[in-house]
Amino acid sequence: MWPAWQGWLWIARSPPPSKLFCRWYHQAGKRDTIFALSSAHGKCGVAVIRTSGPASRSALLCLTGAKEPPPPRAATLRRIRDPSSAETLDRGLVVWFPGPGSFTGEDSAEFHVHGGPAVVSGVLSALGGLPQLRLAEPGEFTKRAFQNGKLDLTAAEGLGDLIHAETEGQRRQALRQMDGDLGQLYRGWSDVLTKALAHLEAYIDFSEDDNIEEGVLAQVENAVKTLETELREHLQDGRRGERLRDGVHVVIAGPTNAGKSSLLNLLCQKPAAIVSPIAGTTRDVVEAALNIGGFPVVLSDTAGLRETDDAVEMEGVSRARQRVSDADLVLAVLDAEDVARRPGQLAPILMDILPPEGPTGGRPCLLVLNKSDLLGEGDRADLLGAGADLGLGSVCLLSCKTRDGIGAFVQALQGQLAQMCGDPLAGCPSPTQARHRLCLTRCLEALGRFGHFRLLDLALAAEGLRQARRQLGHLTGHVGAEEILALIFKDFCIGK
Structure with missing residues (x-):
């Protein structure tokens, strides 16, 4: 009994007009x-x-x-x-x-x-x-x-991102996506799945008749394993594309009167937050969108972290800790003079700001020691050494009052942002939206179902490949079965 799709063989012999036409x-x-x-x-x-x-x-x-x-x-x-x-x-x-x-x-x-x-x-x-x-x-x-x-869906999304791009990094990433680099990558993976699915379905239909080349099933398994590896590497990119598109969430955190709001105002180059010698002035989160070195940043100033009986300030501290927990990068701002008096307390202070996984809380952190104008030369060297002992890559000594050290701090911040966002024009393009990551994750799950059923039921294993291919099709907007038929006729030899 011939499969139903063989009745369409005569259609494949005459070239169709282009899909676009x-x-x-x-x-x-x-x-x-x-x-x-x-x-x-x-x-x-x-x-x-x-x-x-x-x-x-x-x-x-x-x-x-x-x-x-x-x-x-x-x-x-x-x-x-x-x-x-x-x-x-x-x-x-x-x-x-x-x-x-x-x-x-x-x-x-x-x-x-x-x-x-x-x-x-x-x-x-x-x-x-x-x-x-x-x-x-x-x-x-x-x-x-x-x-x-x-346009495919990824190119259309790239066009929208290009229209809304506000930084050089966003422009470069959006232009590359609009040019089709991301869509080409996903279509290439879809082609791999299409070929694997075509071969697997032909194997299911014809293996008992000895009309299939040897090693076909092994080729399918190898192709799927290779694709799984590439998908995992693609997803393990540190969310570079999404951060570059939506902005890196940078949170200024630390104890009261350390100079957090002053640092925010310096970076914004305007009085975005109230600065006062009274401890606990900042009660809520103050946000500002900035362009730092061509990278988009959503900068948040938070309430000073301390124990308090004031109900309003308690809520501000709670929101500050939540922002730190959700941050991509934390600027831990401390009073340099206070730290110099008790350098051994630097690690506990940082652990209070970034609990619970060690001094840096398991996330990127830039230690900023403000009020450096009140320090002697010996204190400066001791503080830098204490930061190095904790394994902190960057320790910035600065004074928001005199602006001494601000240039070096901005340069260190740009280095962190460049490391987190990467070069949008180099290497493999990254997913830029949560939709991309969701579809790719579901594709991996479907490929896992293929691996689970390949020794139990090839029909269910084939369904896993179909679901994986459908998820890749959702990324570009191309979901259909005609490509599988075309490959069966063109690429796979039946009855050699």
């Missing part, structure tokens, strides 16, 4: 034409208004009064008129992008006009008065680009 042809006559202002709102030198959909050509002709659109992808100066009144709205550049050779894969047009609010409003009103045109929903241009096969 099929999608574009199928959808062109069914979709609305959308339009929107693509540049920023407000006054500007040039504003870009774009359309996408089957009525883009007629909209371009109506607003320019031309009989034919300009040459594709060539900026042409035209007078732009309101079709309902023939009133001239502006003189600007128009660009015609016939589908499927456009960003969305559909017919598209762009109007580059002067960026005054009256001009932009007039052009948008003129487009809105045309039949079959409507205002685009948020993200709809990118959504259509994905649906038409111009």
Whole structure:
């Protein structure tokens, strides 16, 4: 009895049209034409208004009064008129992008006009008065680009990240993801699973007939083991991509009156937190988003850690300890003069800030000894030695009052951030969102089910591979079974 899929063999003999063309042809006559202002709102030198959909050509002709659109992808100066009144709205550049050779894969047009609010409003009103045109929903241009096969999901996410990038590191990572590096990696793993699944299903169907090459099952097992190793290494990256995308959470913690709020104000270069000689001034968490050396940082100043009977301050201390527990990096700020008087207490003080796994609490920590202007030269050397004895990689002596040592501290902080975020352009791309990590973790779990069932039931083992492949498909937005059929016909020899 031949498997059902063999009845489709005749389809594989005739080359199909490209998927992009099929999608574009199928959808062109069914979709609305959308339009929107693509540049920023407000006054500007040039504003870009774009359309996408089957009525883009007629909209371009109506607003320019031309009989034919300009040459594709060539900026042409035209007078732009309101079709309902023939009133001239502006003189600007128009660009015609016939589908499927456009960003969305559909017919598209762009109007580059002067960026005054009256001009932009007039052009948008003129487009809105045309039949079959409507205002685009948020993200709809990118959504259509994905649906038409111009972008996969990871590239679309990279585009969104690039638009919101505020630091050099974020820009580099987003641009690499938008260029398809992350999607290419995941598609490569999906291809490995597709081939393994195709071979395993063929083995299940034909092994009893001696029509299968020897060693096929061993090849599948080796491919799955290699993929498991690569997935684990990919996930064990210290969340570099997510930290670079969302910001490294840096928490300033320490006892009262150590200079935590003063350090926050110096880094922010503005009075973000109240500074007072009264102990316990800071009661709540004060946050600031910063760009430090090209890396995004969410910096939090917290309440001074001490025993207190004040209910409000107790809540502030509780929130401070929770922030320390959730932090990516802790700046432990201490009074240098106080530590110099009792250097043997440095380890217990740090353990109180970062419990319970040793002096650094098992997480990256940068020890900051403030008020260094009150120390003698001998005290400075003793404090640096005490920090080195505890195995602390970086100990920063500084004075928020005189700003002495601030440059060295910022340089040490940048080094920590660079180590935690890495170079987004070097090596294998990292997952950048929790969605990526969740799908990859589920993929690993499914591969584990393959390993569990491969000696018990090959059908259940194959289901494990299907589930793993489905999780990788969720990452890029490509989930289907046609690739397995294609590989069975093309890559695997049946009845040699």
